[in-house]
Amino acid sequence: MTDRPRALLFDVFGTVVDWRGSIAAEIDLMTAARGWGVSGHDFALAWRNLYQPAMARIRDGGRGFVKLDVLHRENLEQVLKDFGIDDMTGAEKAELNRVWHRLDPWPDAVGGLNRLKSRFILATCSNGNISLMVNMARRAGLPWDVILGAEVARAYKPQREAYLNSAAALDLEPGECCMVAAHNDDLAAAQSFGLKTAYVERRSEFDAGGTEPRPATGDWDWIAADFRDLADQLDC
């Protein structure tokens, strides 16, 4: 059996909170009010699909580090254009961009995190920026001990610095940290840099109303149905 870690490092978008459902619900309300004729789920997915390409330019050195809020705001312009939406003021766009600060947690997240906190340091290791993580945590009641990740490391996952600077900030060896994520690629990177790994199945992360989990594809240290199951497995 794998030794327990000292700290759990959490991916957040999709692992802790439901970006797809939260954004879709907000867009559906705006569609109803403004007659956009747009599907909230399509809009959410289109916005999210611009996320990796925007970070890629920073990862490959083509652009200096900027916060995810800035990338989300630029991507929002593109999505609005693609959907033919042109009735929003700058202030309204800024407010909509902050929907990423208002994402709802999966139903088991708050209870599971509070159990896990009894034994482990709980850190975010997300590509989201500090203010986003703080505002989300206060609204949703996520009991983080510390906000780490992209803005603190000045690097976006899966860059090595995003993982290794997070462990170093806690004075821990990589192997004393466990990356917790619903995405196999995030865990593959973390494992390659020496971290332990825990895969959490999030059925609705990959398609709206999904009923089957996407299977774990790697040799992860723990595989859990949700955070309550992870807490059970880690004796919390």
Added chain:
Amino acid sequence: MTDRPRALLFDVFGTVVDWRGSIAAEIDLMTAARGWGVSGHDFALAWRNLYQPAMARIRDGGRGFVKLDVLHRENLEQVLKDFGIDDMTGAEKAELNRVWHRLDPWPDAVGGLNRLKSRFILATCSNGNISLMVNMARRAGLPWDVILGAEVARAYKPQREAYLNSAAALDLEPGECCMVAAHNDDLAAAQSFGLKTAYVERRSEFDAGGTEPRPATGDWDWIAADFRDLADQLDC
């Protein structure tokens, strides 16, 4: 009346926790066990007195940024030498150095912070490093929303970056943040960079068993006897 801030940025050593009493107690126990003949309070004060000079070299560019744990460890060598103590192993010194992670909060701190958290973002803005702040908070029950300060800003107070990078990390203007400290010089720097200021009287911060508070010397926005009083004044 001054507008209320959105976030409270806390000095920690002396303002939230009692470094002097906590270190003195640990040294007194070691003295009793090892026959050092050293006063815990004298030892604590000598260690703390090397704190500003060690940071000064980094502030003035004579040395690249290193964590406060590293400076504390270097300073510990000097203090042990000055007190003629030569019976500690490297592992024992490392353990003693982590006394800064084990400092006890002032009696009103946890209750006051929990009240203040209901309305304000609570951030550390300390010269202590991230792991120190995390370990201290978990042990003492300090309910921070986010650990900011020297290690995140890569600058030591009273450098402007320590204050302004903390506000920027929260997406707030300096005037939307209030620095909370028991030290007039910390508040003077914060005020000069546009932050609001709250002075907290900590009688025992300036001499062991002190019965009189050190007076507020600036035109601070709030002056409070302790965190409960500050919560009262801020309607929490």
